[in-house]
Amino acid sequence: MEPRPLPKQKAPNNRTLVLSAEEKVAYANKLLSVSKPQTAANILDRTIHQDLLTALPLLPDNFVDLLIVDPPYNRQKDFNGSTFKEMPAADYQAWLTNWMSQLPRLLKPTASIYMCCDWQSSNAVYQAFAQYFQVRNRITWEREKGRGAKRNWKNASEDIWFGTVSDRYTFNVEAVKVQRRVRAPYRDKAGRPKDWKETQQGNFRATHPSNLWTDISIPFWSMPENTDHPTQKPEKLIAKMILASSNPGEVVFDPFLGSGTTSVVAKKLGRHYVGIEQEERYACWAQKRLALAEQDASIQGYTNGYFWERNVGLGDRRPLS
Template identity: 65%
Template sequence: MKARAPQNRTIDLTDAERAVFLQRLISLDCEQLPEEILNKTICQDVFEALPHLPKNFVDLLIVDPPYNLTKNFNGSKFRQCDRPTYTAWLDSWIAQLKAVLKPNASAYFCADWATSTDLYPVLEKHFTVRNRITWEREKGRGAQANWKNASEDIWFCTVSETYTFNVEAVKLKRQVMAPYRDLAGQPKDWDDSGSKNYRLTHPSNLWTDITVPFWSMAENTDHPTQKPEKLVAKLLLASSNPGDVVLDPFLGSGTTSVVAKKLGRQYVGIEQDTDYCCLAEKRLALADTDPTIQGYADGVFWERNTLVAQRRPKKSMSLET
């Protein structure tokens, strides 16, 4: 376990915890029934696991694949390649994933600006592409000879014309800077019950309220491309219902499974790195005692840096058993 500063809340694994969580991981060598893999972490290469997944059992697919960048994932390097090679790689597993989805399923695919241009034509071949979400990823150093990359995309796709979209579940609570009242003097489309005035607004495809996990956040890990729980919570609440099955074939440190558990969904995660799988299992165990999601409180999503959205109890990160 790494030495951390006193206020650093990054989730680590002790040797004892790793031994415990290794016992919870599974791998697949034959076709499975849904009940055999639900709420499990599959520690396996995605191409080895996909042929053994049940058909038509997933309600929501969330995919955060390696972008076409050279990146070190705990010693395993994904290397940048030419665009035709990367596009062929995308198509090789996206084509297989469609078979596990229900006819009314939805799917979200993450990408950076360059990967988006390769990903879109592949998605258009297999799904109905309904929208592209762009979210502000305000983290990292500035570029000296180019514009700083401070955004990423999420492509929203469906299998058919019938799908779930719970708009009321994903409204954003924004502070009203110039409130106005009706003729009776009552707040018009805003709430004046607190010390500040707020309005619930419809979700758009431009997200500026996301905080990328960092050292003082309880969800933070050392995974190099970890997505925020708040971001995944928006996708789950919009496009699934309690009890639905959520699949993430590139699970990383477990954010999709953890958020699914916190929001009452069932989950299946696939990840080839053993340490990341164990981190996912630790985070799932922590969710039993802390089901909160930073930035999501009182049934609504709050603007970034809103005080109520930052309230989260500090808990011990040790789960040795």
């Protein structure tokens, strides 16, 4: 009988989150399962480990200030042994509507909504999204990862539909400005920088955010936020939504929590959070990341109140002078 191969050793700089058997038991005991109607106080700052369609009807009315949704895209994907299968576009839209129709009841009249998708599912998501929310914009973000295609353009972007419940909503534009390098630094007559700042690291200007986000780094093995979740979103990506469309102390809800990025970023930025995740392994990852956030509230690429263009700053930039 051949000997069993040894487990593959991680590289020295691999910081991908792992769970020991003891941690999995401990974090699983912290998960919430609901079986009767809940008050907001019962579910705030908790991870609900449950099937979405079972949990949603039991959540309270009008408790959410910001809704962030990252549902499975319409492609075959394995989520820890549970396979989401690609379906015809009309069927996928019907699946979206089945659970999306339950979300408006949970939202405050001033709430905002962000819904993630890829180019293949973007139209179906828009059709369902527009039934229940006022569509404000479509954000496209550069997802620069993976190998190139030989017979097509490399797929390097995803969409996020941004909407609101009403015409009264939060948008903190100053909180989501991006620091970009100044290539042609204009000065006034006195020789002072005009609308930009000089630093030891270079010249930068705080620019207004657009609906094209090119400053995002996908989590990878040397980043402490990285997990083995197949569709994990970057903390920096979620931070933009939370800072723009909520205020400290408000409630952020994610019904497809995955490995916990939305809840973790909400906690780091002083918001309350509620997340639903049906896979126990992912929910336990979320709990461990939430515990780690108590010691380290940093978000890579966001420093001193600004987002930095990709590969500049990387979370450790000194304050601007």
